[in-house]
Amino acid sequence: MPIIIRGDDVAAVDSAGCRVSALLRAKNIGNDQIELDHVAMDAGASHELALDDGAVGWLQVLSGSGTVGGEALTVDHIAYLPFGFTGGFEADADDTRIMVARVPDAGRFDPDIANMPTELRCVDWTREPVLQSEHDARSRIYLATPALAGTEAFKGEMISYPPGTAAPEHHHVGAEHFQYVLAGEGTAMLDGEATRLKAGDLLYNYQHEPHAFINETDSEFVFVEFFVPGPCETVWSPGANLCAWLPTGVDSEGRKPVRDIAYHVHGQDSGI
Numbered sequence: 001m002p003i004i005i006r007g008d009d010v011a012a013v014d015s016a017g018c019r020v021s022a023l024l025r026a027k028n029i030g031n032d033q034i035e036l037d038h039v040a041m042d043a044g045a046s047h048e049l050a051l052d053d054g055a056v057g058w059l060q061v062l063s064g065s066g067t068v069g070g071e072a073l074t075v076d077h078i079a080y081l082p083f084g085f086t087g088g089f090e091a092d093a094d095d096t097r098i099m100v101a102r103v104p105d106a107g108r109f110d111p112d113i114a115n116m117p118t119e120l121r122c123v124d125w126t127r128e129p130v131l132q133s134e135h136d137a138r139s140r141i142y143l144a145t146p147a148l149a150g151t152e153a154f155k156g157e158m159i160s161y162p163p164g165t166a167a168p169e170h171h172h173v174g175a176e177h178f179q180y181v182l183a184g185e186g187t188a189m190l191d192g193e194a195t196r197l198k199a200g201d202l203l204y205n206y207q208h209e210p211h212a213f214i215n216e217t218d219s220e221f222v223f224v225e226f227f228v229p230g231p232c233e234t235v236w237s238p239g240a241n242l243c244a245w246l247p248t249g250v251d252s253e254g255r256k257p258v259r260d261i262a263y264h265v266h267g268q269d270s271g272i
Contacts, residue, residue, distance in 0.1 A: 002190050002209055003029055007200025010038070017045030017091075023202055024178065033176055033228045034154075035102040036202075041066070041091035049100065050086045056116060056153055057081040057102040058144060059089065060224070062182070064096025069120040078156075079122045080149040083113075087120070099180065101226065106153040109229035116150040123148055125158070129257035131245035137162045140245055141252060142261070143224060145272045155230030160222045161186060161215035168240035169212040171205075172267075175232035178204045179213075179223045186221035187214045197223075210237060234267030242266075 005023055012019035024036035039047050041064070049068070051057055059068065059079045066073055068089040073079060083106075089098060107113045123143075131140045142148065144156035161167070161184075169189065179188075185198040189212040190205075197203060205211055215221040236242055243266040251257040261272055 002188075002206070002211070003204035004195060004197075005202040005204070007038075007198075007202070012040070017042035018047045020047070024204065029176075029204055031176075032104050034178075034226075035104065036178070037100045038062075039089075039098050039100060041089075041096045041098070043091055043094045043096070045096075046088040046090045047098070047100075048086075048088050049081065051081055051084050051102055052104060053084040054105045054107060055102050056083055056106040056113070056151060057085070057100065058149070058154070058156070058226075059101075060099045060143070062097040062099055064091060064093040066091040066093075066096055066098070071120060071122045073122060076124050076126045077122055078125055078143050079120060080117075080144065082116060082118050082120065085120060101154070103153050103228055106151070109153040110151050113151055113153060116153075121149070126252045127255070127258045128251060129259065129261050130248045130250055130252055131261060132248050134244040134246055134263075135241040136167070137165045138167060139248075142272060144226065144230075145269075146230065147259075147272060152230040154226055154228050156224060156226040158182070158222065158224045160220055161213060162220060163215055163218050165221075166214040167212050168243060169210050169237040170240065170243065171208050171210045171235050171237075172227070173207055173233040173235060175227040175229050176204070176206050177225055177227040178202055179225045182222045182224060184215070184219045184221040185217050186223075187216060188212075189214065231270065232267065234265075
């Protein structure tokens with residue numbers, strides 16, 4: 001059954017201006033597909049990143065700003081961590097928060113993992129194309145794809161639900177995934193049962209678990225979701241519209257995006 005982690009209830013370990021909360025570990029999800037940390041930092045604090053030789057991962061800035069590997073990162077950025085990456089993320093501002101994910105033994109999820117770039121890579125996701133749902137008002141921006149991260153070991157996206165928006169029920173085969181709420185509140189329908197989620201909460205779904213989301217509030221409901229591994233089959237519940245995405249021709253700031261992504265159905269998105 002799904003794992004629900006309330007951000008307000010997660011204990012943090014304090015160390016030199018960093019408060020580290022272990023969100024996902026084998027002990028709470030029952031496997032080692034992914035490890036996920038939330039780190040809250042004071043200005044000037046440094047959080048050490050140390051991946052095992054067989055692990056890859058990513059880092060997303062949730063608030064504030066900082067530097068890692070000589071790269072300046074803000075809330076507009078996501079960084080992809082190569083095999084065995086080591087280095088410190090140094091916060092530039094108080095209340096800097098980052099999400100750090102590790103995929104142990106990543107080669108089991110991507111037979112071509114050796115082709116992943118060996119250096120730290122950073123992407124400004126605000127320059128990525130905004131995609132519009134074909135059947136409702138949701139929008140999507142890809143955060144991690146093979147074209148961006150250089151691996152199929154994981155895949156990620158940011159999805160926004162305007163007030164009154166709902167998504168069709170579905171489940172996945174071949175991957176597990178989590179949603180971390182960035183803003184607003186919404187309802188997750190988990191095999192027909194309603195569960196309220198708010199900013200800072202996390203939902204972890206296993207394979208074959210039906211789920212859908214509804215925004216019944218007056219504010220935007222926004223979450224990021226990441227799959228491990230990236231490729232999987234999406235199965236729609238009877239009567240549900242397929243979740244298909246249309247290009248808008250703009251990025252999140254209304255500019256011409258750095259690349260084009262064509263119309264596609266979720267789960268049929270190889271090559272993006």
